[in-house]
Amino acid sequence: MSKERVRERTDRPARPFRAHRDVLDAAPDPLSPVGAMPPIISITGLSKVYASGFQALRSVNLEIRRGEIFALLGPNGAGKTTLIGIVCGIVSPTEGRVTVDGHDIRAAYRKTRRLIGLVPQELTTDAFETVWATVSFSRGLFGLKPDPGHVERVLKDLSLWEKRDSRIMTLSGGMKRRVLIAKALSHEPQVLFLDEPTAGVDVELRQDMWRLVRRLRDQGVTVILTTHYIEEAEEMADRVGVIRRGEIILVEEKAELMRKLGRKQLTLQLQSPLDALPPALAVHRLDLSADGSELTYTYDSQGERTGITALLTDLRAAGLRFRDLQTRQSSLEDIFVDLVKERA
Ligand SMILES: Nc1ncnc2c1ncn2[C@@H]1O[C@H](COP(=O)(O)OP(=O)(O)O)[C@@H](O)[C@H]1O
Ligand SMILES: [Mg+2]
Numbered sequence: 001m002s003k004e005r006v007r008e009r010t011d012r013p014a015r016p017f018r019a020h021r022d023v024l025d026a027a028p029d030p031l032s033p034v035g036a037m038p039p040i041i042s043i044t045g046l047s048k049v050y051a052s053g054f055q056a057l058r059s060v061n062l063e064i065r066r067g068e069i070f071a072l073l074g075p076n077g078a079g080k081t082t083l084i085g086i087v088c089g090i091v092s093p094t095e096g097r098v099t100v101d102g103h104d105i106r107a108a109y110r111k112t113r114r115l116i117g118l119v120p121q122e123l124t125t126d127a128f129e130t131v132w133a134t135v136s137f138s139r140g141l142f143g144l145k146p147d148p149g150h151v152e153r154v155l156k157d158l159s160l161w162e163k164r165d166s167r168i169m170t171l172s173g174g175m176k177r178r179v180l181i182a183k184a185l186s187h188e189p190q191v192l193f194l195d196e197p198t199a200g201v202d203v204e205l206r207q208d209m210w211r212l213v214r215r216l217r218d219q220g221v222t223v224i225l226t227t228h229y230i231e232e233a234e235e236m237a238d239r240v241g242v243i244r245r246g247e248i249i250l251v252e253e254k255a256e257l258m259r260k261l262g263r264k265q266l267t268l269q270l271q272s273p274l275d276a277l278p279p280a281l282a283v284h285r286l287d288l289s290a291d292g293s294e295l296t297y298t299y300d301s302q303g304e305r306t307g308i309t310a311l312l313t314d315l316r317a318a319g320l321r322f323r324d325l326q327t328r329q330s331s332l333e334d335i336f337v338d339l340v341k342e343r344a
Contacts, residue, residue, distance in 0.1 A: 038102060039063035040191060040222045041087060046096030048082050048246075056082040058246040060096070064191075064224060069217050071237035071254075072226045079246040080226040081121055084193050088118045100191065114142050117189030119180050121196045121226075127169035131160055131179055134168060139186035154182045157212060174205045181212070192216060194225040198232060210236055233257075264329045266297040266308060268315075268322040278318045284311045295322075 041064035048057040056079045064070050085091030098105045100112035135151050155161045158178040198206045213223050233240045240257045242250040273292035287296045
């Protein structure tokens with residue numbers, strides 16, 4: 001694809017939901033695989049030092065692909081909300097540049113903000129308004145014409161339709177969170193940010209949210225969610241980024257990351273200690289403890305379970321007996337420690 005054509009396509013006026021799909025579904029261009037599409041969000045050299053002097057982001061570079069579900073994973077205080085705040089124009093960056101659909105977020109604030117829906121981490125709602133009024137008003141804030149049909153669809157998607165005439169203050173915490181999502185979708189954004197959407201929500205809402213996110217992705221919306229739950233990233237994301245102390249330490253396809261993260265260990269206490277690993281067991285990924293009394297087998301959660309059967313068969317054939325065994329799964333903590341070690 002020539003540069004001119006790229007520009008032409010990205011400069012198309014913002015259109016709701018399906019705009020991006022239209023681009024993807026355009027007549028196939030053999031020279032232009034989808035991967036070559038310019039990123040929907042591009043973050044370069046982004047740093048943030050708060051007025052307190054605290055540095056929350058350190059030269060972050062990150063590209064979000066069109067139409068993907070991207071999970072930004074990191075412990076509390078890592079800088080996730082700060083990063084989202086900058087892209088949404090709520091927090092001002094100290095250094096660096098962010099573009100959304102090719103437009104600089106500062107030079108073209110209204111244009112880029114209009115493309116984005118944000119579901120904030122904290123519950124912030126207008127207590128006295130009704131659900132319907134809140135969501136409709138939110139749409140108006142972006143200068144869009146009223147569209148009761150769209151508002152109705154959004155409320156129905158979020159199981160809020162029955163509550164449309166209720167004042168926000170009468171709703172449960174879970175329902176208020178649904179209202180925040182409805183507000184974020186009121187202006188048909190192309191990019192949706194969900195900041196810790198499922199922290200402390202019930203199972204039903206979590207599942208509804210996951211279903212909604214997938215449906216949005218199917219409509220061509222790019223979804224960026226932050227979480228400190230590995231399971232959530234595993235369940236939802238196409239790609240995962242890990243942030244720690246303001247630094248992006250890893251960005252990877254989920255499948256690849258889960259292969260690395262989902263490590264498990266099986267430890268066998270042997271009946272009699274070994275001097276060395278028998279050569280017949282060399283094909284297995286085994287570690288012998290210093291005193292020769294324990295064998296540890298490390299495997300990942302995806303697809304290596306059959307390895308255990310083979311290992312046990314080979315142990316038996318080698319005449320090794322064990323008196324006890326333990327399994328252990330790497331925790332999120334271990335994973336972060338491992339990642340940090342790896343990058344050091
Ligand atoms: N307005 C602020 N002033 C000073 N420090 C802040 C401010 N907002 C956030 N921080 C600090 O910046 C760090 C990153 O915060 P945040 O982006 O909220 O992280 P996360 O969302 O990953 O938990 C934290 O240490 C937090 O205390
Ligand atoms: Mg946060």
